[in-house]
Amino acid sequence: MRSAMERAVPGKGVRAKWELRLYVAGQTAKSLLAFSNLKRICDEHLAGEYTIEVVDLLKNPQLAKGDQILALPTLVRKLPEPVRKIIGDLSNTERVLVGLDLQPRKSRAGA
Amino acid sequence: MPTGIQGLDEITLGGLPKGRATLVCGGAGCGKTLFGMEFLIRGARQFGDPGVCISFEETAEELADNQSALGFDVAALIRQKKLAIDYVDLERSLIEEAGEYDLEALFVRIGHAVDSIGAKRVLFDGVESLFAGLANEGLLRAELRRLFRWLKDRQLTSVVTAERGAGTLTRHGLEEYISDCVILLDHRVDENVLTRRLRVVKYRGSTHGTNEYPFVIESDGISVMPVTSIDLKHVVSKDRVSTGIAGLDAMFSGKGYFRGSSILVSGTAGTGKTTIAAHFVDAACRRGEPCLYFSFEESPSQVVRNMTSVGLDLQKWVDRGLLHFCSARPTTFGLEMHLVRIHKMVSDMHPGIVVVDPVTALLHSGAPPETRNTLLRLVDFLKSKQITALMTTLTHASNAPEETAVNVSSLVDAWLMLRDIESGGERNRGIYILKARGLAHSNQIREFRISDKGVELREVYLGEGGLLTGSARLLQESKDASAALLAQQEIQRKQFLLQRKRKVLDAQIAALQLDLETEELESSQLIAEEEQKLRKSQQDRTEIARSRRARGNTESDGGARANGGRK
Numbered sequence: 001m002r003s004a005m006e007r008a009v010p011g012k013g014v015r016a017k018w019e020l021r022l023y024v025a026g027q028t029a030k031s032l033l034a035f036s037n038l039k040r041i042c043d044e045h046l047a048g049e050y051t052i053e054v055v056d057l058l059k060n061p062q063l064a065k066g067d068q069i070l071a072l073p074t075l076v077r078k079l080p081e082p083v084r085k086i087i088g089d090l091s092n093t094e095r096v097l098v099g100l101d102l103q104p105r106k107s108r109a110g111a
Numbered sequence: 112m113p114t115g116i117q118g119l120d121e122i123t124l125g126g127l128p129k130g131r132a133t134l135v136c137g138g139a140g141c142g143k144t145l146f147g148m149e150f151l152i153r154g155a156r157q158f159g160d161p162g163v164c165i166s167f168e169e170t171a172e173e174l175a176d177n178q179s180a181l182g183f184d185v186a187a188l189i190r191q192k193k194l195a196i197d198y199v200d201l202e203r204s205l206i207e208e209a210g211e212y213d214l215e216a217l218f219v220r221i222g223h224a225v226d227s228i229g230a231k232r233v234l235f236d237g238v239e240s241l242f243a244g245l246a247n248e249g250l251l252r253a254e255l256r257r258l259f260r261w262l263k264d265r266q267l268t269s270v271v272t273a274e275r276g277a278g279t280l281t282r283h284g285l286e287e288y289i290s291d292c293v294i295l296l297d298h299r300v301d302e303n304v305l306t307r308r309l310r311v312v313k314y315r316g317s318t319h320g321t322n323e324y325p326f327v328i329e330s331d332g333i334s335v336m337p338v339t340s341i342d343l344k345h346v347v348s349k350d351r352v353s354t355g356i357a358g359l360d361a362m363f364s365g366k367g368y369f370r371g372s373s374i375l376v377s378g379t380a381g382t383g384k385t386t387i388a389a390h391f392v393d394a395a396c397r398r399g400e401p402c403l404y405f406s407f408e409e410s411p412s413q414v415v416r417n418m419t420s421v422g423l424d425l426q427k428w429v430d431r432g433l434l435h436f437c438s439a440r441p442t443t444f445g446l447e448m449h450l451v452r453i454h455k456m457v458s459d460m461h462p463g464i465v466v467v468d469p470v471t472a473l474l475h476s477g478a479p480p481e482t483r484n485t486l487l488r489l490v491d492f493l494k495s496k497q498i499t500a501l502m503t504t505l506t507h508a509s510n511a512p513e514e515t516a517v518n519v520s521s522l523v524d525a526w527l528m529l530r531d532i533e534s535g536g537e538r539n540r541g542i543y544i545l546k547a548r549g550l551a552h553s554n555q556i557r558e559f560r561i562s563d564k565g566v567e568l569r570e571v572y573l574g575e576g577g578l579l580t581g582s583a584r585l586l587q588e589s590k591d592a593s594a595a596l597l598a599q600q601e602i603q604r605k606q607f608l609l610q611r612k613r614k615v616l617d618a619q620i621a622a623l624q625l626d627l628e629t630e631e632l633e634s635s636q637l638i639a640e641e642e643q644k645l646r647k648s649q650q651d652r653t654e655i656a657r658s659r660r661a662r663g664n665t666e667s668d669g670g671a672r673a674n675g676g677r678k
Contacts, residue, residue, distance in 0.1 A: 099207030
């Protein structure tokens with residue numbers, strides 16, 4: 001995972017416009033799927049403008065409290081504000097885009 | 112595992128099931144969170160068990176504030192690592208669900224909190240908020256099942272609170288997952304008075320009290336009142352305690368009430384019920400026994416002032432800490448609440464005597480059908496503690512005097528009736544013992560007089576006109592006195608007459624004696640005279656004979672003469 005995370009951060013040291021944090025607990029199938037889904041969506045929509053930080057709660061359980069993490073995996077959009085949360089393995093791309101405010105909410109209201 | 116919550120451990124015969132989850136459900140504001148927090152805080156303070164609170168409704172700060180209002184210093188416990196609070200915030204609008212997930216993070220958080228302080232107790236407050244925060248209910252249920260399984264595996268004793276649903280114990284059917292112990296909290300408003308109740312719905316592998324128990328939330332938390340003597344096994348005492356009134360002691364075969372008995376003093380307004388109670392208290396304080404006086408009509412200072420008018424100084428007992436007053440308006444709380452308060456104060460103070468003045472005041476604050484049961488509980492509780500209880504009750508003149516508002520007569524061991532006796536334009540007080548279990552007691556109605564020296568019992572006048580009291584009795588008594596005086600005088604007169612008669616007779620006897628003597632004297636004089644005469648005539652005859660002897664035959668004449676002289 002760590003290697004995956006590092007790969008996901010282009011241009012280290014540069015403050016990215018999109019700051020994303022993915023909470024997982026160990027390398028479960030779901031967390032791996034979530035990460036790859038996230039990576040794919042970001043590359044498609046936010047190429048070069050994002051950072052992804054993966055937090056493994058098995059290693060740092062105290063971090064769950066700060067971002068009010070309950071479900072796993074959880075994606076937290078730290079920037080741009082306001083903070084948004086998307087839970088699940090991110091396989092529903094449309095929902096992820098809505099959650100990240102990359103797509104208007106209309107579709108959800110219709111659903 | 113003991114909760115430390117007053118009364119609850121008695122009902123559940125030892126506390127909540129160890130290593131298992133207990134569901135506490137009830138409507139809004141019934142005290143669920145407090146119950147859970149008390150379980151944690153008392154566990155930490157009294158039993159040294161660290162506890163974790165996973166709150167889904169209130170933030171840690173809010174919880175700490177609310178509990179400190181009840182005298183629990185949450186912040187200090189957190190500093191001492193005896194308590195950890197984790198607030199789980201679920202703002203659904205901020206959460207988008209995109210794909211499959213689980214609640215592993217919740218497990219991680221709980222696990223982390225538990226491990227950080229070595230917790231043995233866990234509280235899940237408002238866990239059903241999860242249903243509002245997460246859309247996938249099927250997943251949520253599976254995760255909850257997994258959660259409670261996980262808690263059990265880790266041997267954590269937990270309390271889970273949940274709102275009561277319509278027709279079900281909880282809104283989302285949590286009782287499906289937590290089935291070892293279910294406690295239902297309830298609060299009802301009867302006649303504008305709120306009464307809280309607690310019931311253990313279910314407790315696997317343990318017998319438990321099955322009733323609804325009233326409880327109160329007071330300045331130091333929850334206090335449940337269990338029925339202490341379900342099986343009427345309390346030990347009775349043969350000791351006697353003075354009533355504080357000599358005449359009344361005498362009516363109870365000279366020694367007063369039994370210790371640990373319950374006494375009911377009933378009477379119409381103004382018959383002196385409080386005065387009797389005050390005498391009893393005064394006597395107990397003199398013996399050095401602490402007394403608890405529940406006054407529902409008068410303030411403590413009013414009772415003290417009023418009793419000085421009958422020569423009782425209760426203030427000195429208050430000052431010495433022997434007498435403790437507890438006054439409250441009966442309508443302030445529900446009956447159950449009053450009883451819980453009495454229960455609590457008795458447990459704190461261990462008095463020898465408890466006075467409830469008047470017990471009827473309590474009855475106004477609750478629904479009648481329940482009152483008898485709750486009173487029964489109170490009486491039983493006091494008996495089990497060997498506390499002598501004196502309760503006063505107001506009867507209405509219109510009712511039969513032997514009927515009290517709730518038929519409590521079967522509950523009490525001794526029953527004193529105070530009665531107004533109206534006659535001759537006066538109201539006077541009469542007292543009699545209606546019943547006294549196990550005591551030879553007087554069957555007489557006595558007049559009951561209250562003066563500045565206290566209470567005094569007088570024999571009533573039972574004459575042809577029936578029962579006489581007050582002035583009528585005095586009048587009758589003075590009549591009796593004058594009649595007695597007359598009789599006395601009559602006797603004296605008779606004695607005088609007799610004396611006089613004796614004197615008269617004596618005088619007569621003396622006069623007759625005198626007559627007799629006179630007669631005797633006269634008679635003897637006559638006799639003497641006659642004898643003189645006789646002698647003289649004989650002499651004369653002798654003279655004649657002598658003169659005749661010159662002529663002869665003197666011998667034969669001399670013999671005849673001797674005979675005649677002897678006659």
